[in-house]
Each structure stands twice: as C-alpha cells, then as structure tokens.
Amino acid sequence: GNSVTQMEGPVTLSEEAFLTINCTYTATGYPSLFWYVQYPGEGLQLLLKATKADDKGSNKGFEATYRKETTSFHLEKGSVQVSDSAVYFCARWTGNQFYFGTGTSLTVIP
C-alpha cells in the first residue's frame, strides 16, 4: 500500500539541541517527498521537499535527504530554537494525491 509513517511525539528539546524526526514511506514508483510545518495558530506551510532519490531538501536550517534504499526522509536540524516549536508533517506525493503522516509535535524550551 501507500503510506507515510513518522515518529510519534511529542518531542521536547532544549534550545540548541540536535533534532531528528524520522519518516519512512511505502509507495510504488518514485514519489516526491515533503515536510510541512504547522506553527501554533497558523496553517500548514511547506518546509522543504525532494523530488528524486538522493536529493536533499533544506530550509531554515532544516534538512532531509531522500533515501530510496531505506525509503526514508528523516528531518534534521543541528541546533533548534524556541521558534521551531510546531507540528511537523511528513508527506509524499504520488499520482494525484498527497499522503500525510500523523504529525510530530516539537516543543523547544529555552
């Protein structure tokens, strides 16, 4: 089948800690992969994306690499800030549909 599985939260980190949020997918073919972020009180917005194997998406200090061999697209940031507190959604695009993970809530404490 087609699905996206991401690490369950909530995740709480201290400021400047290293962040990893795991995401794996199952799909036929070669989907495009995305991370969306939802800040408190705001709508979903694209954080980064990768459209083919070995591509690395990056934005705002976040990175994720499309790993076909492990069917993964883990989100990483070397030093989180309080302003990164949000819910992060991994997603894949195949055909005409986006499939989203259940979201991982991140809280960064000063």
Next chain:
Amino acid sequence: GAGVSQSPSNKVTEKGKDVELRCDPISGHTALYWYRQSLGQGLEFLIYFQGNSAPDKSGLPSDRFSAERTGGSVSTLTIQRTQQEDSAVYLCASSLDSGSGKTQYFGPGTRLLVL
C-alpha cells in the same frame, strides 16, 4: 497576493444538520484539494479538483460528503446529515497544477464541531 482563504473559520452545528464549507484558492491555481484533520490524526485526503476535469472523489468517506468547484475557482464542501465523527478541521489547499512535486498552499482551515 492573498493566500488560500476558507470560511467560516469555526462552525458549530447540531447532529443531522447540513453544513457548507467554502474555499477560495490562490488566483491562477488550477488544482484544489480538500483534507480533513482529526484530533491526533494526520491529514486525510478527501477530494481533488484539477482544472475542468472530473474531480477525484476517492477520499470522500461517505455519500454524505460532496464538493463542487464553480468556474474553476471557489470550492464548496458540503456535509449532509452531519454526525459527531465529522468533527474535525477541514483544510483546503491549492497549487499551480497537479504535476509531481508541485507545492500546495494551505488555507487556515474550518473547525467543525458537531454536537
């Protein structure tokens, strides 16, 4: 330029009533999507419109749900005979087209509560 807008922002209704949720996509975006986000769940795809083509309704959970898109722009999602399990945030998104990797821009959502 305005983003995707949705109305109402909040809707409280009684079980059994019909509700209409509206989405105004970004001007020029030909693709429009509806999703449902329930508490603790991911985004559930509901329906997708691309230009003048017949919509992809494969995600609609029951025949109580329907959607239309007039003039290739504004879309209305209708839920008939609402049930308590319909309570969720309904999100609309639009994109330039449906090609692989096209970025979707999301509206703020409509919070629906069915009592």
